[in-house]
Amino acid sequence: ALDFLCAAKTVPVVCADDRSMSRTLTPAILLSAALWTSMTAAHNGLQTPLPLPAVIKDGDTLALRCGHVYSGTVDVRGRSNVTLRTEGDCGMAAITPAKPVRGWVRDGPLWSASVDAQPLMLQLDNQFMPLAHHPNVANEWLMGQGAGPEHLRVPITEHDLTGATLVWRPEDWLILSQRVVEHHQGNVRIASLPEPGFGFRERTPFYLEGQRWMLDTPGEWVYDAGRLYLWTPDGRSPEGRVWAAPRATAIDARGTNNFSIQNIRIFLAARGIDGSESSHLLIRDTEIANSFEEAIRIGGEGARMSHVRVLGTRQHGLRAEDDARDVGVFDSVFERVGMLGMPLRSKGAIVFEQARGQMIARNRIDQSAYLGIRVFREAVVTDNLITRACQWLSDCGGIYTFARDKLPLATRIERNRIRGLRGRLSHAIYLDDFANDVLVHENQLSDNPGGIQLHDAFNNRITGNCFARSLHEHMLFNETAPELAIAGNQVSDNRFDLTGEAPVYRLWSRHGGAHVHRFALLGNNRDVGPSHRFAQVEGSGVIDAQTWRARMGEIEPVFSVPGPLPKLGRQPAQK
Numbered sequence: 001a002l003d004f005l006c007a008a009k010t011v012p013v014v015c016a017d018d019r020s021m022s023r024t025l026t027p028a029i030l031l032s033a034a035l036w037t038s039m040t041a042a043h044n045g046l047q048t049p050l051p052l053p054a055v056i057k058d059g060d061t062l063a064l065r066c067g068h069v070y071s072g073t074v075d076v077r078g079r080s081n082v083t084l085r086t087e088g089d090c091g092m093a094a095i096t097p098a099k100p101v102r103g104w105v106r107d108g109p110l111w112s113a114s115v116d117a118q119p120l121m122l123q124l125d126n127q128f129m130p131l132a133h134h135p136n137v138a139n140e141w142l143m144g145q146g147a148g149p150e151h152l153r154v155p156i157t158e159h160d161l162t163g164a165t166l167v168w169r170p171e172d173w174l175i176l177s178q179r180v181v182e183h184h185q186g187n188v189r190i191a192s193l194p195e196p197g198f199g200f201r202e203r204t205p206f207y208l209e210g211q212r213w214m215l216d217t218p219g220e221w222v223y224d225a226g227r228l229y230l231w232t233p234d235g236r237s238p239e240g241r242v243w244a245a246p247r248a249t250a251i252d253a254r255g256t257n258n259f260s261i262q263n264i265r266i267f268l269a270a271r272g273i274d275g276s277e278s279s280h281l282l283i284r285d286t287e288i289a290n291s292f293e294e295a296i297r298i299g300g301e302g303a304r305m306s307h308v309r310v311l312g313t314r315q316h317g318l319r320a321e322d323d324a325r326d327v328g329v330f331d332s333v334f335e336r337v338g339m340l341g342m343p344l345r346s347k348g349a350i351v352f353e354q355a356r357g358q359m360i361a362r363n364r365i366d367q368s369a370y371l372g373i374r375v376f377r378e379a380v381v382t383d384n385l386i387t388r389a390c391q392w393l394s395d396c397g398g399i400y401t402f403a404r405d406k407l408p409l410a411t412r413i414e415r416n417r418i419r420g421l422r423g424r425l426s427h428a429i430y431l432d433d434f435a436n437d438v439l440v441h442e443n444q445l446s447d448n449p450g451g452i453q454l455h456d457a458f459n460n461r462i463t464g465n466c467f468a469r470s471l472h473e474h475m476l477f478n479e480t481a482p483e484l485a486i487a488g489n490q491v492s493d494n495r496f497d498l499t500g501e502a503p504v505y506r507l508w509s510r511h512g513g514a515h516v517h518r519f520a521l522l523g524n525n526r527d528v529g530p531s532h533r534f535a536q537v538e539g540s541g542v543i544d545a546q547t548w549r550a551r552m553g554e555i556e557p558v559f560s561v562p563g564p565l566p567k568l569g570r571q572p573a574q575k
Helices: 027-043 512-517 545-552
Strands: 061-065 068-071 084-085 095-097 104-106 110-114 119-124 127-129 142-146 152-153 165-171 174-184 187-190 205-207 219-225 229-230 242-245 250-253 260-262 262-273 282-298 304-313 316-320 324-328 333-337 350-352 356-361 364-368 380-382 385-387 397-402 409-414 415-418 427-432 438-441 445-447 450-455 459-461 466-468 473-479 487-494 494-496 507-510 518-525 526-529 535-537 541-543 558-560
Touching: 061 095, 084 262, 095 250, 119 229, 119 262, 119 282, 242 262, 260 262, 304 316, 316 333, 397 409, 415 427, 427 438, 507 512, 512 545, 535 545, 541 545
Parallel strands: 061 084, 068 095, 084 260, 095 262, 250 262, 260 282, 262 282, 282 304, 282 316, 304 324, 304 333, 316 350, 324 356, 333 364, 356 380, 364 385, 380 409, 385 415, 397 427, 409 438, 415 445, 427 450, 438 459, 445 466, 450 473, 459 487, 466 494, 473 507, 487 518, 494 526, 507 535, 526 558
Antiparallel strands: 104 110, 110 229, 119 127, 119 242, 142 152, 142 205, 152 187, 165 174, 165 205, 174 187, 219 229, 535 541
């Protein structure tokens, strides 16, 4: 168990003017960012990679030469007390499973080269190259018609789609993909559903990728009959500039004990670091760029990560196995998680689905396809900056937790700043599916579709938070369970800025409006601005503040006009 889980005192709310907080980082992260920029400059050109050691023994220190690239997988499975680091001060040593591609020839506007096998990913210079797809725009989906569990009717008849990858969106929060095994006159059949129950709806958004006829735009590539085809963005030859990666891991640390990774750069790997079933894994001052599945996977106990930079993934950022315990993630940066290329399924930037005992502090997350941070039991999520989450998927949260077993979560979400989310159903903080025993304290939530959603959530404390410029509502109480679920929540000492037509509260229950009064005990909240659309309540519609007080019995609310806001001090960084 973590020793930093302790009771928090409620203090009067102090809201900073979040419009002045542009990409604020702790000093330690700022220093690391500058250092990484200089270090990675050595890898801008393609060089002949060096081999990695074939055998690594317990107690070894693997010192890689600074400024050099190593190709392959560091295999330390089951090893103990091993250290992997860069030696020298001429820039980080880099590891990649990818290999250089040479022998390019001109083929019309394209360039082609012979390769041994179909790559998973491609990188030109330091830039990730998306696989050829149709249509070309990332947020543009075609519309198909479901014709059975494994059949979709598509508006494409001029090309044979057999062998292409079909990517579709069965739910607001889910993207799936599967290979097309048959196509006839616009009727597509896939091999099987990757997740039973999530097939093709009557109207199904989809796109396709991976066939040569789709290669019609600079900056894309495709593999066909043993050759790699690339349309370079600048038209120049890709000779000496291209890396092609198989589906492989850069550092395989499964089952390790006391394995340390320091000052290493990883790029173009299906999985950057796999620390499943490990004990006391340490990752420090490390950069992971252009990953496919996830940058880091962890499991076991005692993992610690600090000053890590994850720069671009196709799917996930840091993802934990359900057995992960006592994990700390500090002073790190996660950018463009799930945002490389066209949309694929992403679970988020920092994801602990069923794990226990996490401390996630002072990290910055910018541009994630889905969730910013997801935690479960005995977690502390504090002093993080989350911007532009939920870019591809809706029904989403900047910080998310749930408790379908209805047992207490004993989790704290404190002093985080969350802003700029996308998606109609997205909320800065999302307490989903019977979440309970969560303290949501002193967070700043601004410019989001919604502030906080409580979906069938009960017995939570929401206190001292600042809500500003929510598009749809500051707080949503959403009861969809077959039984009466939402009850016992405390909402106090918060500040709600009222602008536009968005109400402070929106209360809905499938059991009718007579039950919503039990959703929460409210008191000492400060509401700043006009209040004619103060709340929207099941069975009553839009009501003003006076009607709200009479209906819900809020204790000592304060109404005032907008004024200048003090600024919050930074939290100190820790190494």
